[in-house]
Amino acid sequence: MNTRRIAIIGTGAYGTALANVLTDNGHKVLMYGIEEKQVNDINENHLNQAFFQDLLLNENIQATTELAVALEKAEIVILSVPTFAVDNVLDGILKYGKREMHIINTAKGLDEENLDVLSKKIIKKLANHQVMKSFGAIYGPSVAIEVVMRKPTCVMSCNENLQIAQEIAQIFTNEYFIVKPTTDLVGCEIAASLKNTVAIASGILAGFGGADNAKASLITIGNSEIYKIAQRFGAKIETFMNFAALGDLILTASSNKSRNYGLGLQIAERDDAKIVLKSHKNTVEGVYACKLAYKICKKLEISSPFFEIMHKILYNKGRPSALINDLFKNAEVV
Structure with a gap:
């Protein structure tokens, strides 16, 4: 499998768990976070003690407090922030995105303003700005600490384009983290x-x-x-x-x-x-x-x-x- 450059927006529990999966698979992962203490913990100690205490992470995970740096070489961007923070992150992608990237959402929420799915809002905001190659999501039963501990976990790669859903599934899948494709985003x-x-x-x-x-x-x-x-x-x-x-x-x-x-x-x-x-x-x-x-x-x-x-x-x-x-x-x- 080709090595991919992946930016994960958010240094929370689930973003960190996905970073661990992706670096285990040989991809280059750069996390972006606003908490300098967490970023330093990831870079210097290969830990994220705010969520996982002394559980060691893959030593190849890197983190930054600068969104522009995280997005500079990214081919894939994973949104791993709470729903209320998505708008600010999208503004940052529009400002700093260098190329069309696969955008993958993990936030579990809906669009209150329009009483609709959040995906429509995200796609509408990023469309026609040459920063979004596709939009999809990763959802499934995946308690973060179990993923970090490399316990068997199965989730779905959701994208209305089946070929892209399959491609993203392959990027994530390994012996403990199994990802299946679906077009029902x-x-x-x-x-x-x-x-x-x-x-x-x-x-x-x-x-x-x-x-x-x-x-x-x-x-x-x-x-x-x-x-x-x-x-x-x-x-x-x-x-x-x-x-x-x-x-x-x-x-x-x-x-x-x-x-x-x-x-x-x-x-x-x-x-x-x-x-x-x-x-x-x-x-x-x-x-x-x-x-x-x-x-x-x-x-x-x-x-x-x-x-x-x-x-x-x-x-x-x-x-x-x-x-x-x-x-x-x-x-x-x-």
Whole structure:
């Protein structure tokens, strides 16, 4: 395989994990971050202790605090920043991009302004500026620390061009990180965002003593309702059996490593979402995703009992203990 020059925007947990995969595969990776301490830790110690303590990274990973330097020779750019930071990163790509590059997104979120998928916003902003060769995404059940520890992981390379999806999959794939191609970018994108709300519900359920039967049922309900929404954007039903949709949903809604699942447990403990959410400096992804899903369903007149009930719990002071069983009573499955 030809060595590729890859810029990863963001020195967070997942960006670092992907950097490790790609350097393991022999590619030249330069990470960009705004936290000088993290950048120095990566360069000098081959660590990112903010996320992985003493786990050693591939010594060939390099990092910089200068976006222009990161993009100077890049053929592929991976966006590994929170959704709220994407706009600023795109501005930087437009300013410093030297050539047409493959843009790969890992942010799991939607476009609140237009109640649409984030990919459309990114493509529209970068189009006709000679910086974007293609746009795609990497989604799937991939807890960052497990990837850094080189535990078996399977994800999807999402691109509307199958040939490019396959090419990107090959660049990432090795003996522990398996990547499969799909052309259903939109379906994977919506699933990746909305599954976080299902994870919060699953945590609430577990906090109130719900056992395995209930958890399996809840995951089924969540998968079905996410598909109902995604279908309106052109998603394919078979996507909801792949790693980006079903796989990531199962992980996020059942793992103690999931921030959204953990938030659900906290909400159950206090039986009050508002009190718990006040203690969080930043909005947990599933809370924000719930609001957007609720708005999309209202706009498109989609019946979605799951997101309506979760919206009551997270935004309208609904008592979780009084509402959680309604998720089953009002379930709509495909």
